[in-house]
Amino acid sequence: MELKLTEVKMRTLIVDDSSLMRKMVERALRLAGLNMDEVLQAGNGEEALQLLRAETTKGTVLNLIVSDINMPVMDGLQFLEQRQKENLAQGVPVIMITTEGNESFVRRAIAAGAMGYICKPFIPDQIKAKIQHLL
């Protein structure tokens, strides 16, 4: 049975060095039908880890992480690997967004806990399909 995404209130973390792309991903998630209760944003992997550590301390729950791979300071793969090492937000579905779709990157991301990836450019229906599949 298809999950009705509008019925699930989502707290989502979007990680991308481009603030415009973070807004675009948020827009795409809303267009995909997600009920975005709260959207947290980080500009790189290091900022995302700091947010996850704070979330863990507060004991709040995240429902989804969407992260770019190619970012300065700390890239998306390093972020995932460190998240795994620190046992942060384990069990939260992670979707990677990449322009390259490089197989070795994807293998590394899956090994570090990513549940799927979407290639840029994308259309909202691709995000919807991926999330329907994951949640």
Place this chain on the structure above:
Amino acid sequence: MSSPNNYANGKPEHANGNHENANGKSEHANGNHDASDHDMDLWLEHLDETISEVFTQMLGVTCLPSASASQGEEQFKVVLHVTGEIERTFCLYFDKAAAKAAVFAFTQDDTADWEPQVEDAVGEIGNMVVGTLKRKLLTSTIPSQLSIPTVTREYREPAAEGADSSGREYQFLENTLEIRLNFGPAPVAQEK
């Protein structure tokens, strides 16, 4: 749709039968070209399709090849490097109106202050264009990395076509975007 041309065997090869000869030089059916001619053609062949995908899917606007290049005005220049076994440098030039239009296409808000977001917008377009090209042309058998885009403002004269540089112009929302592929180091910015 992607054409079957790629580097699947670790060497550039066209599906139409063009291939490298015994001397390691690429050879076209209609004449001989060196490897960089061949390789340049391969990347440029995919550029129109890639530009179209990025602009249509992400920005909701069409972007088509054009013959009109901006000359001698301040432009936003985006530079990205593909490094590894294959080394290429891509430069994207947005004239001021094109850069502004890129921001509005991203934000879907033409009342916002565009200048604080311009480097983000043109850099991300560059990232998507070159990343998508890389995905289409370089398989995982060819280790390569894509750099973070750098954005500068500069005045520039039209670049001459040469053996190690080639480019194309595009129009979106009546604005000009020029893309150049270089085989050597990125051209040094010249300020007026």
